[in-house]
Amino acid sequence: MEPFALIRPANAESARLRVVGAPEQRHLRAAGVDLLDRLKEGLEAGKSVELIELKAIAGAEGQALRAIGPAGDGLGLGALVTLATIAASPALPAPFAALREAAGSAATPSVRNLATLGGNLLQRPRCWYFRSRDQHCLKKGGPACLAEGGENKFHAILGGGPCHIVHPSTLAVALLALGAEVTVLGAAGPRTLGIAELFALPRVDVRRESTLDVGELLTEVRLPAPRPGQRSTYEVAKEKRSHDWPLAEVAVSLVVDGGVIREPRVALGHVAPIPWRATALEEALVGQRPSAELFADKAALATQGARPMAQNAYKVPLAQGLVRAALHRACEIPIPE
């Protein structure tokens, strides 16, 4: 790993401006969990690297970046809030359980103590062709996606092409189900966008996973006020019980009102290059009485349109199974033994 300079910006705006000056070499660093991995593997430019230390931002702005608290009608979470904090936060009301569960499931306790909300949302994918210095894949400027016809067990079944990564953010899945928005600081000042608009498919720009402009800095995530009767849950399957990436994950948010499901939002992770809304399933659930039979019957809609590759067709039933489990828990119908 090449030596790098650590820059301590006075505020978010100066951090942003610093990156804009030389975006290839200058990286915003929160915990750096992912960034240092990429630097060690030689995936980023090696010379004259600067890490701009967001944790150095002090004062009211620094506090806001680390805070969880009321924001408008809803709840705001600063970009530097750690996963461990989210997992244990009393400020997150019960309807947002999916976010707590998601944050508590990721990586390991030691990583969760460091890793931040902003970093989790903007981390780069774990595709082994992308992550290996030995492989020149499409995302790194190569001629083709190497997962096509290669080792694609962990790749996308939905939304893939021309690159077939899965998005690595677990928090994004929960936030998508909860209808979150993010605030970003750009050249024209702060702007707000829906969490879904933060991510783009590879066919938009194969080199990037987010829609942020160069230097644009994610400062806050906002959750809308919980609706009466809202419940949410998160389910994940991994090959290892800890310190592993999901094979697939799902977050569900819904309201049971008058014995029927209202406002269902179902988001899938690790099945597509972006956190994936299962809209066909949502439509099928609206107004239905929750039951084990309903969930069994409709779960297949969660992966509607799936086009598995040679080694990942298993993600289809797996994601459906997770959806069933999440719906059971969200509707308080016991999962079968």
Next chain:
Amino acid sequence: MAEAVTVYTLRLGLEGAIKDVKIEAPAGEPRPWDASAQLRVIGHDTARVDGHLKVRGAAQYTHDVRLEGMLHAAVLRSPHPCCVVDSIDVEPARRRPGVQAAIAVAKAGDRLLFAGQDVAAVAARTRAEARAALAAIKVTYRPAPFVVDTAEAMSPSAPVVHAAGDAVTRRTEGDEPGEGSGGSDKGNVRTTPSMKKGDVQKGLRAAELKHEATYTTQCHTHSALETHSVVVRWEAKDKLTVWSSTQGIFSVRDEMVEIFDLKPRDVAVITEFMGGGFGAKFGASAPGSRLGWIAGELARQAKAPVSLLLDRHEEHVCTGNRPDSIQRVAIGATKAGDLTAIHVVAHGSAGIATGAGVGRNAFGIYSACPNARTESHDVFANTGPGTAFRAPGHPQGAFAVELALDELAAKSGLDPLALRLRNVTHPVRKRQLELGRERFQWAKRRADADARRGRGARVLHGVGVACSIWGDYGRKGAASVTVEVGRDGSVVVKNGVQDIGGGITTVLAMVVAEVLGRSVADVEVKLGRAEFGPSVGSGGSQTTSSVAPAARNAAEQVKAQLLEIAAKALDRKKASEVTLGPDGAFKAASKSIPWADLCKKIPGEAAVATATRPGNYGTAPLNLPSGQSYEIAGCQFAAVEVDTWTGVVRVPEILAIHDCGRAHNPLTTRSQINGGVILGVSYALMEQRVMDRRSGRMLNPNLESYKIAGARDVPTIDVVLTEVFTGGNSTGAIGIGEPATIPTAAAIACAVRHAIGAPVRDLPLTPDRVLAALGRVT
């Protein structure tokens, strides 16, 4: 003339079936510790004497060695799975910052056979400088056709990995002693001699029940916490010191002696502590990288000590692995469940090397079966060399034959445990299976699981059982242990063995404390240096059984010297009139002299004796089918839970029942079994080298996507030791390190089959495969 012998009548056998047995031990051998021996230290849980050093970070591993002026080495590795080196120039690297030496390892014209093979190396002031300098080395490679997939490599149209005669069948100290030999090649396939008895074709024709299927296992890389590492310092032009993370101090010495044409006494090797080894750490080099020569030559040229520590990527690609396997298994039985034939045809790839056999499981465990044949083939491929890996061949072989047995049992409505009990003849194994049946509540758990499946539950439960087979390979005369009792009363035991984590340090202190009436804390153990006397490599599960009896014999000789001195001090004519009590006091009739006072009477500095151990004597319950050594039996029972919605398999519990002779330190014996089980769970559920067929590179050379079991994946492990008193050596030690990992994955696979009612015939048992077996993947 017959050798002089001493005849002892000992209490020997398996607990509960102890008999008087008359044995002949070589003259001078002390009365072996048998079932009637009253032992104060041996057999009692004893915390590791060096545990506090490890916990405090005070233990010095090779990775921790810092010498004055020490340089750091880095190795340039081939990026191509097969290529010819057209030219190589290391000069530009010499001019890079901090670089003190640069050497070419490959030369123009060399054909390199796997991605990761040594090309060149540099030594610089820092590791970062050394790594950066590698980029300056100019190499022209001419890529050549390659194959990395085992099945593809077997095809007649596959590129041929080795030119005829180039591939030498290689063995290491980590292999099972007595196994293996040469073979004949056809394309990339080398046929090795088969193990056979009876006539399997006849046995299959006679069978009323038959089962035939193909089973595969993955390539499993060694993931010892401490990577391969070596530090070399030249003390003079013909004299050097080597620090090495090794399982065999003397194999390191011998390799350096050979490479640099030195005298054995001029090569000092030090391994005070080492961070794990599973068979890949013998010699100064790694199986796929010439570490000893690289570090030694860089140190020689730079005239400074050189530290060469591999990173995790290198550890995965060039330091050995457990070969994969493709096994065609055919078994036959009578309707009652008497096996008539077991036939295994195995292919496996040890990459560019040999050693992909599948062990003795199919051949040796179900010994009532009259017809058995195991045919093994090595398949060459352009991947890093396989090497010994904890019970080489056996976990793969156990998986195939045990799961095949369960499939046969399921087809015919036989209980898998009853089927096994019918077909084993080893009395200890039989006893273990019966014991497990009760302790594991086999019948109840099976019935509960069957009922659960019948109800159509989401999470299915299953139980499975599998056996292990290994031999007592304790070596005659290989370890010379010295025991010294000083005039100040201090006790030192010395031997040039390495403690790879099994706990031999503590066992040596215990043995000597037992004989000399001392406490464990009173005995200083010196090991980890060649100068402390010849010893064995830690392979074949032979460390304790080779070293502990030698330590006892040396301690007994010192004790005899002390008894002579005590006899004089207590006015006795003969030493035999004096006893040494557990409190260290020497007594004769009513008179006694305490340890400290007696030691002051030692003439000279110390009472010293060096001893070794003879070959096995005594009688054993059963020998290995093909050999003289005692057959070590074991079995494991697994309970699994399978989530049919996700395909995820959990292993909540393993019952591990193992013979280990006399467990010298039950605490560390159980710890070794725990380690074997955890390794087996990891192998069963997640570990897998993934090669990219198009680039010939490993895609997961890390510990993120090469997954090893973490704390939450570890089952509750219930260890039962069925002690067997063999009378084979003076302490009754036999091996346990390797047998403990043999049956784990097999038992888990059998339990998964039981749970879901369908076999998953490929390891690891990942959710994709389980969902496919459940018929849920379309």
